[in-house]
Amino acid sequence: MPLPRAPRLEEVAVEAGVSPATVSRYLNSPRVVAEATGKRIRQAIEKLGYVPNLNAGALASSKSRLIAALVPDIAASMFNDTVEAMIDSLAEDGNSVVLALTGYDNHRLLAEIELALARRVDAIILTGIVGDKRTRERLRAHPVTVIETWGLPEDPIDIAVGFSHRAAGAEVARFLRGRGYRRPHLVVPTSPRAERRATGFIEQWLQDGGDEPTRMSVAVPSFFGQGRLSFRMLADLDVRPDVVVCGSDWIAQGLIVEALAAGICIPDQLAVIGFGNLRMAGDMRPTITSVDIDGKHIARETIRVLRARALGREVEKRIDVGFRMVARESA
Amino acid sequence: MPLPRAPRLEEVAVEAGVSPATVSRYLNSPRVVAEATGKRIRQAIEKLGYVPNLNAGALASSKSRLIAALVPDIAASMFNDTVEAMIDSLAEDGNSVVLALTGYDNHRLLAEIELALARRVDAIILTGIVGDKRTRERLRAHPVTVIETWGLPEDPIDIAVGFSHRAAGAEVARFLRGRGYRRPHLVVPTSPRAERRATGFIEQWLQDGGDEPTRMSVAVPSFFGQGRLSFRMLADLDVRPDVVVCGSDWIAQGLIVEALAAGICIPDQLAVIGFGNLRMAGDMRPTITSVDIDGKHIARETIRVLRARALGREVEKRIDVGFRMVARESA
DNA sequence: CTGAAAGCGCTTACAG
C-alpha cells in the first residue's frame, strides 16, 4: 500500500479551526498561544499524526538547529567524551549534531566545512585547531559560530575552548624532574597537539638543566599495540631511560603490559606517564600517572558559549579549561 | 562590519546569464548542462562565493541527504568502528550523518526518532534492535528506510544487518567445550544483546551435557574496571571456574590485568574469552581469544542496501554478516 | 492572543 502523504501544518490548522500561523506559534513557543487553542491544536496534531518538517522550518526561519561537529575519528579518540557530552547537551536544546570525520591529516576538513556551511548549521565545532590559513579565512567570512576545542590558539577563528598543550608538556617535565627522574624518553604521536606538548616538555626540561631527552614518533590514532611496540624499541636507545613520557594513556597501557610481560617492574625499573587520564588509567595495574583533561568540562563551556551566542550576548574568545597532573603508581 | 547576505542561486544565474533552473541543474547533475554554460556558471559561483542552501534544496526536492544514526553511546562502544565506517561511506555520496545518543535503557530513543522524522532524514540507522512494539509500529508507518544493525530480528522493522547473538553464544560454548573446559563462568553486561548471547551459550552448554554455568551481571557500557572487579568477585563463587566468558573484550582485558597482578597464570590457571575482537585483543599479553564481529562489514552492507534503496531496487530484509571465533592465547 | 500575506531559496515537470 502506498503511504499517504504526510499531513502539513495547514491541515492541522484546518482541523483545529485556527490559522497556520497559530499552529506554528504553538509548536515554537507554546506559551504565547491561549490554553484552549493549544489544546485543540494538540488534539489535531495527535489525530492527524502530524510530524513537522524541520527543513521547511529551517528555510523559513534561517535557523537550522543543526550543529556540525568535525572530529578526526571516533574509533579510538580522546575526544569521544567531549563529543558525547556535547551531543547530550545539544539534544536538550532541540539541536541535532551532524558528525563529520576529517581524518588525521585533515584532508577532508575543507570539504566537510563547505558541506556544513551549505546546510546552514548554526555552529561548527572543531576538535583541534585549524592549521590551514585559507580555511581559517573561509570560516571567518561566514556568519557562523566556530568553536575550536582542545586547543588554545593565540588568535582563534572565532572562539576557542581548550588548554595550552605546551604548558601541559612543561608541567609534565617539572613533575617528573621533581620526582627525581633524569632520563626521560618521549613517545610522540604525529599530531600537532602531541608535538606541542613534546616541545613544551623539552624546553622546560632543558631549562631546568636536564639533558636533551630521547624521543620517537608513533602514528595517530595511537593505540594499545603501539605502546607495546614502543617498549621493545627502548632496547635500541643509547641511554636507558628511567621514565617514558607517552603521548596517550593507550600507549602507556600497552607499554606497561609489554614491560610486565618482560619481567620489568614498574615504576622501579621503568616509570611510565600517560596523557588524557582515560577512565582506564585509574583502573590499570599499576595505575597510570597521567594528565587529566576534563573533556566534559570542555563540552560544558562549549555549550555555554553557544547558548550565550544564541541569545546575542558577547562571549570570550579564549576559554582555558586547564589540565591537572594525576600522580598514581606508574611514575 | 555586518556580513553581507549570502548570495542566492538566482544571483549566480544572473551573473552567468542563464536561468536559475540551469544553475540548479549544473549543481545537481552537471552532465546535463552544456560544457560552455557550465563554465560560465562555475565562474559566477566562484566570483560570488556562492554556497548553496541545502535546507531549501531539501524542501524543494524532498530529499534531505541526511541520515540519522542512533547509537547508545560513543564513549566506549563496540559500535564505533561501524559508525565510523558508515560516516565515511555516506560522506562520499554527499550525505551527512546526524548522530544521536539514545542511552543504554533507550529512554531517549523515541524522542530521537521523532526528531529524525521531523528532519525528514532519508534513513534511520539503529544499532541494536528496537524492543518497544509501539516504536516499531511508529517507524513502519513512515516512508523512511530503517536499518537495524548488530542484531538479526525475525521480523525487522524494515531491514536488518547483523548476526545472531544466540548463535554466537552457542558457538562459544561449543568452542570452549571442545578445548576441554568444564566450569565456565559468565560475566554478562545488562544489554539485550549480551543477554541473548548468554542464553545461547547456556542452552548449548547444557545440551552438550555440561553443568549449569555460574554467572554475574555488569552494567553497560562495560569497561576495563569492571573486568578487574569481576576477577575479584570470582572468589565468592562456590565452584572455581576454569574459564571466564566475558561479554566484551574490555572486561576480558581488565580481568586479565587483575589476574596477572594476583599472580594467576593465564590460561593455565584460569582461561578468559572476550567478545568483539577489538584491535586491542590481539595486542594484549596474553593475546585474548575472542569472537570477531566485523563492524566494517556491517557498515558496508548497510551502505549497500541504502544505495540499492535509493535506486529503487528491491533489497533483502535480513542480512547475516556472521561472526568468527578467534583462538588466541587466553583460552 | 490571532490572522492574512509575503517570503525563505531552492527543484522539477512541462514545454520548447
Add this chain to the structure above:
DNA sequence: CTGAAAGCGCTTACAG
C-alpha cells in the same frame, strides 16, 4: 540543452 512557472512547508512582521 534551456526557461518560465508553480510549488516544497514552514515562519514572522505587521496589523488588529
